[in-house]
Amino acid sequence: MIIRTAESIFDSLVDQIVAGRMKPGEPLVEQALAEQFGVSRTPVREALHRLEQASLAERGARRAFVVRRMKASDLAELFEAVGEVESVLAALAAHRMTEIERRHMLAILEEGKTCGEDAERYGLINARFHAALKTGARNAALASVLEELNLRTQAWRAANFHVDASRLSTSRAEHDAIAQAIMAQDAEAARGLMRSHVAASYIVLADILSRRGA
Amino acid sequence: MIIRTAESIFDSLVDQIVAGRMKPGEPLVEQALAEQFGVSRTPVREALHRLEQASLAERGARRAFVVRRMKASDLAELFEAVGEVESVLAALAAHRMTEIERRHMLAILEEGKTCGEDAERYGLINARFHAALKTGARNAALASVLEELNLRTQAWRAANFHVDASRLSTSRAEHDAIAQAIMAQDAEAARGLMRSHVAASYIVLADILSRRGA
DNA sequence: TATCTTGTTTATGTATACATGTCCCCACAA
DNA sequence: TTGTGGGGACATGTATACATAAACAAGATA
Numbered sequence: 001m002i003i004r005t006a007e008s009i010f011d012s013l014v015d016q017i018v019a020g021r022m023k024p025g026e027p028l029v030e031q032a033l034a035e036q037f038g039v040s041r042t043p044v045r046e047a048l049h050r051l052e053q054a055s056l057a058e059r060g061a062r063r064a065f066v067v068r069r070m071k072a073s074d075l076a077e078l079f080e081a082v083g084e085v086e087s088v089l090a091a092l093a094a095h096r097m098t099e100i101e102r103r104h105m106l107a108i109l110e111e112g113k114t115c116g117e118d119a120e121r122y123g124l125i126n127a128r129f130h131a132a133l134k135t136g137a138r139n140a141a142l143a144s145v146l147e148e149l150n151l152r153t154q155a156w157r158a159a160n161f162h163v164d165a166s167r168l169s170t171s172r173a174e175h176d177a178i179a180q181a182i183m184a185q186d187a188e189a190a191r192g193l194m195r196s197h198v199a200a201s202y203i204v205l206a207d208i209l210s211r212r213g214a
Numbered sequence: 215m216i217i218r219t220a221e222s223i224f225d226s227l228v229d230q231i232v233a234g235r236m237k238p239g240e241p242l243v244e245q246a247l248a249e250q251f252g253v254s255r256t257p258v259r260e261a262l263h264r265l266e267q268a269s270l271a272e273r274g275a276r277r278a279f280v281v282r283r284m285k286a287s288d289l290a291e292l293f294e295a296v297g298e299v300e301s302v303l304a305a306l307a308a309h310r311m312t313e314i315e316r317r318h319m320l321a322i323l324e325e326g327k328t329c330g331e332d333a334e335r336y337g338l339i340n341a342r343f344h345a346a347l348k349t350g351a352r353n354a355a356l357a358s359v360l361e362e363l364n365l366r367t368q369a370w371r372a373a374n375f376h377v378d379a380s381r382l383s384t385s386r387a388e389h390d391a392i393a394q395a396i397m398a399q400d401a402e403a404a405r406g407l408m409r410s411h412v413a414a415s416y417i418v419l420a421d422i423l424s425r426r427g428a
Numbered sequence: 429t430a431t432c433t434t435g436t437t438t439a440t441g442t443a444t445a446c447a448t449g450t451c452c453c454c455a456c457a458a
Numbered sequence: 459t460t461g462t463g464g465g466g467a468c469a470t471g472t473a474t475a476c477a478t479a480a481a482c483a484a485g486a487t488a
Contacts, residue, residue: 005441005442006441006442029468029469029470030469030470031468031469031470039442039443040442040443040444041442041443041444041470042441042442042443042444043441043442043443045470045471046260046263046441049260049263049264050263050267053264053267061450061451061469062449062450062451062452062468062469062470063449063450063451063469063470063471064468064469064470065469065470074354074355077352077353077354077355077356078355080353080355080356081353081355081356081359084302084356085299085302085359088298088299088302138291139291139294139295140288140291141288141291141292141294141295141363141366142291142294142295142298145295145299145359145362145363148359149355149359152355219471219472220471220472243438243439243440244439244440245438245439253472253473254472254473254474255440255472255473255474256471256472256473256474257471257472257473259440259441260471275439275480275481276437276438276439276440276479276480276481276482277438277439277440277479277480277481278438278439278440279439279440
């Protein structure tokens with residue numbers, strides 16, 4: 001990828017952080033990044049500020065930016081927030097999805113069953129399922145909020161990619177249950193199921209992290 | 215206020231937009247604002263980008279920034295989002311507030327009853343009540359999300375300040391009901407009551423706006 | 429008359445130089 | 459030994475000049 005604009009620099013940095021190639025605490029110095037990307041400090045500077053607002057970077061020593069460090073409790077709060085917002089979207093989608101959207105949602109899940117144990121491919125299907133709910137909820141403000149929160153969680157999801165893999169069949173079953181509730185237009189059931197779904201994936205992730213720490 | 219830094223420029227612009235002194239569609243030109251504030255374009259530029267991220271500004275003609283225009287449907291979505299997030303916070307707070315926090319919350323509401331018809335003073339009490347729930351929910355991620363959403367609604371709240379006034383006694387009763395649910399640790403009741411509470415204030419606001427439009 | 433081209437205007441985007449601020453470290457004195 | 463003050467390094471903050479992109483208008487051409 002050729003880097004020219006501030007936005008592409010932002011995207012590139014997000015990629016590197018989310019993919020775990022830049023680790024928490026690692027310094028993000030304007031001058032160094034500017035030379036690395038072959039541009040001046042100005043666009044790099046803008047990218048770093050956007051990173052800070054996305055909670056992917058924070059101020060470290062000497063006011064310099066560093067890749068954001070997160071405590072375990074921060075991660076727990078973040079996943080709780082994602083779970084709650086996704087739950088709301090699921091509940092709204094239960095009432096608001098059109099017939100076409102419902103069928104589309106079911107088709108996505110069917111496709112997910114053809115993935116077998118291919119975790120990477122299933123991950124894409126998973127994303128499409130959640131995207132379908134986001135659209136079906138008919139609320140751009142909540143959708144943007146969720147995207148912002150997800151940006152933060154992805155740093156962990158990527159670093160601990162095998163969470164999805166270990167939960168693959170469980171996750172499929174949970175998705176089916178959520179879809180069923182939505183088809184029945186049972187908003188409260190959809191909400192509760194989605195909350196459990198997100199919480200379950202968090203628990204696996206937290207377990208992996210704590211084993212590493214131990 | 216003396217304007218020197220990018221952050222204070224941002225704050226100043228937020229104030230002017232939120233207070234309705236800058237109206238939707240009004241252009242925000244870097245050069246003009248720089249001269250007005252007595253600084254160079256650089257800090258103004260940074261402030262404008264932050265405004266865009268806060269959804270208070272958007273791109274208009276000639277790629278220039280303008281104060282964000284909102285359609286009625288956007289406003290409805292926004293209030294729905296606020297209502298849902300506040301509901302979640304209320305539900306979490308029902309389980310998590312300490313005894314001290316609960317007493318503090320009740321004290322705030324008692325103080326609200328001494329305001330009489332002083333809408334401005336009651337507005338402050340109102341803010342403190344919602345802030346107490348935000349703290350009591352013990353989730354910084356959700357709290358920051360709510361703050362961001364509220365930043366957007368305030369542009370309307372300020373312009374239509376008398377919404378609070380017209381609903382003063384009703385609002386008090388709703389707050390009492392929410393507090394009661396929280397004291398009883400009834401999360402689902404708190405959630406539902408809070409949702410209605412926000413929806414009710416939106417309905418009044420929308421009514422005022424549609425009368426103006428008519 | 430319609431449209432395509434091109435110049436001008438107006439705004440943002442980027443590069444570079446300089447200003448400011450913070451933290452570290454070490455000298456030096458109580 | 460410890461506390462304190464100043465110099466220097468390093469990183470961000472700001473000012474200014476130049477580059478670029480998009481929209482509008484005027485004029486040439488079919």
